[in-house]
Amino acid sequence: MKQKRLKTDILIIGGGTAGCYAALTIAAKSDAQILICEKAHIKRSGCLAAGVNALNAYITEGRVPQDYVDYAKRDADGIVREDLLLTMSERLNAVTARLEQLGLVILKDKDGKYVTRGNRNLKINGENIKPILAEAVEKLPQVTVYNRVNITDFAVENGRIQGAFGIGIEDETFYAIEAKAVLVATGGAAGLYKPNNPGFSRHKMWYPPFNTGAGYAMGIRAGAEMTTFEMRFIALRCKDTIAPTGTLAQGVGAKQINSHGEVYEQKYGLTTSERVYGTVNENLEGRGPCYLQTEGITPEQDDALMKAYLNMAPSQTLKWIESGKMPSQQNVEIEGTEPYIVGGHTASGYWVDTRRATTIPGLYAAGDVAGGCPQKYVTGALAEGEIAGEAMVDFLKTASAPAAVAEETVQAHIAEAEKFLQEKPAQFTTEQLEEAMQTVMDAYAGGIKTNYRFNEKQLAIADEKIVQLMQLSDTLHAADFQELMYIYELRERLVVCRSVIAHLGARKETRWHSFAENLDYPQKDDANWKCYVNSRLENGKIQVILRDLVTGGQTYEHSH
Numbered sequence: 001m002k003q004k005r006l007k008t009d010i011l012i013i014g015g016g017t018a019g020c021y022a023a024l025t026i027a028a029k030s031d032a033q034i035l036i037c038e039k040a041h042i043k044r045s046g047c048l049a050a051g052v053n054a055l056n057a058y059i060t061e062g063r064v065p066q067d068y069v070d071y072a073k074r075d076a077d078g079i080v081r082e083d084l085l086l087t088m089s090e091r092l093n094a095v096t097a098r099l100e101q102l103g104l105v106i107l108k109d110k111d112g113k114y115v116t117r118g119n120r121n122l123k124i125n126g127e128n129i130k131p132i133l134a135e136a137v138e139k140l141p142q143v144t145v146y147n148r149v150n151i152t153d154f155a156v157e158n159g160r161i162q163g164a165f166g167i168g169i170e171d172e173t174f175y176a177i178e179a180k181a182v183l184v185a186t187g188g189a190a191g192l193y194k195p196n197n198p199g200f201s202r203h204k205m206w207y208p209p210f211n212t213g214a215g216y217a218m219g220i221r222a223g224a225e226m227t228t229f230e231m232r233f234i235a236l237r238c239k240d241t242i243a244p245t246g247t248l249a250q251g252v253g254a255k256q257i258n259s260h261g262e263v264y265e266q267k268y269g270l271t272t273s274e275r276v277y278g279t280v281n282e283n284l285e286g287r288g289p290c291y292l293q294t295e296g297i298t299p300e301q302d303d304a305l306m307k308a309y310l311n312m313a314p315s316q317t318l319k320w321i322e323s324g325k326m327p328s329q330q331n332v333e334i335e336g337t338e339p340y341i342v343g344g345h346t347a348s349g350y351w352v353d354t355r356r357a358t359t360i361p362g363l364y365a366a367g368d369v370a371g372g373c374p375q376k377y378v379t380g381a382l383a384e385g386e387i388a389g390e391a392m393v394d395f396l397k398t399a400s401a402p403a404a405v406a407e408e409t410v411q412a413h414i415a416e417a418e419k420f421l422q423e424k425p426a427q428f429t430t431e432q433l434e435e436a437m438q439t440v441m442d443a444y445a446g447g448i449k450t451n452y453r454f455n456e457k458q459l460a461i462a463d464e465k466i467v468q469l470m471q472l473s474d475t476l477h478a479a480d481f482q483e484l485m486y487i488y489e490l491r492e493r494l495v496v497c498r499s500v501i502a503h504l505g506a507r508k509e510t511r512w513h514s515f516a517e518n519l520d521y522p523q524k525d526d527a528n529w530k531c532y533v534n535s536r537l538e539n540g541k542i543q544v545i546l547r548d549l550v551t552g553g554q555t556y557e558h559s560h
Contacts, residue, residue: 037164054126080347207235226350237335242315264287356370366381437469504516
């Protein structure tokens with residue numbers, strides 16, 4: 001295996017929304033050398049790879065940042081970091097303006113004002129949003145981009161970040177990268193649970209299948225404190241196509257109805273989790289299937305929906321065309337996806353301060369990988385990239401350089417990668433173990449099979465089986481570096497699965513129906529559980545830490 005050692009001031013892991021904007025910010029404020037490692041290509045990577053048709057986080061006319069904080073807090077039933085939400089919200093409009101300057105088309109009315117969609121959203125032509133960001137980054141002389149380099153682990157010594165290790169998928173090179181500061185911006189975790197479309201379609205899902213929780217897993221293994229993994233995200237989506245439903249609900253005011261034509265959304269509530277729960281419950285009680293009511297909308301609305309989905313989820317537009325019926329002629333059937341761990345919609349991720357510093361000195365987190373600050377969407381990820389970028393520039397001014405990465409540490413990571421390449425074909429393939437993991441999580445950790453519900457006995461079984469799969473993953477064989485990446489992605493997911501299971505078991509209440517539906521504790525318990533459930537891996541054991549909602553202060557720990 002070829003080897004390459006690199007040195008840089010700042011390493012950015014993940015060239016998605018937050019990573020690109022952090023690079024733009026750092027370059028504008030310093031002459032620091034920046035290295036971005038992206039396992040795909042920054043022109044089409046991250047959640048915006050295929051584009052988007054709206055900016056879902058914006059302070060519209062007549063509103064203030066605190067309004068957005070209040071909205072996100074209500075939706076998460078209080079378990080949010082208001083300081084993180086406010087620091088993000090205060091920047092939403094400025095980063096939006098910067099995106100427009102870079103070339104993003106934001107729709108405007110006849111008076112030149114942005115066209116809003118609901119209270120917090122703007123309509124855009126966003127198919128090329130990621131290439132716009134990538135082009136701006138690539139023009140910066142102090143930025144070097146390594147595409148198709150998959151970072152597999154942090155380098156940490158005495159609690160201080162030193163850099164990271166990775167594999168070049170196309171150049172078949174092992175990279176040891178030393179950096180004075182590191183930003184992890186690798187997105188959330190998909191593929192932990194069996195999706196609605198299993199088998200060969202198991203990567204047909206709402207969230208990008210290449211977001212495997214790598215950043216979470218590296219942080220967990222390094223002992224970083226993580227937060228709120230139990231607040232899973234389950235998206236309410238158009239059946240079969242997994243197309244977003246917000247364009248229907250907000251764009252044409254479509255209500256959730258059951259098979260009897262009854263509007264049920266008010267009965268359960270309008271938070272994100274309640275919308276999913278209401279749909280699940282209506283089906284369980286025999287009033288399914290459930291729909292978004294589009295029958296009777298105008299021809300103009302038909303046309304707008306066809307165009308909107310063609311720009312964002314073309315499979316839904318094709319479904320309407322193939323059926324021969326426009327949205328006004330047939331309601332759109334809806335269902336929940338499998339659960340995801342994602343800090344841009346719910347609050348899962350690294351425990352960070354207001355400058356997005358993690359509990360490991362020199363390591364910062366932004367975007368979906370950072371916890372405590374839900375409802376980020378695109379602009380929130382940009383804002384956090386900006387905040388983290390500014391913080392890292394300041395950090396470099398005062399922090400001493402970390403110790404060099406020890407040669408034996410480098411060689412240990414090389415040996416691990418070479419073992420998978422040299423290992424004889426194992427009894428199981430990576431694909432088979434991935435499907436086994438998804439089956440375990442689906443059946444025992446609150447997946448679609450159990451209508452997102454679980455109990456403590458099931459969680460204990462899930463943890464035991466995930467540990468077994470982790471052991472089996474040690475024996476896997478990779479025929480080439482692409483397959484080697486798949487092995488690392490599986491192992492990342494397995495690490496995240498264990499933390500998810502620990503968090504689900506730790507919160508002994510049901511605060512968010514469907515997101516964390518604990519059958520042993522079916523009621524909300526504000527007296528005991530209005531707190532953050534955090535965790536940290538110590539000596540191979542997941543220590544659960546409960547932190548006070550107001551101060552964030554530690555109350556007590558217990559082992560999982």
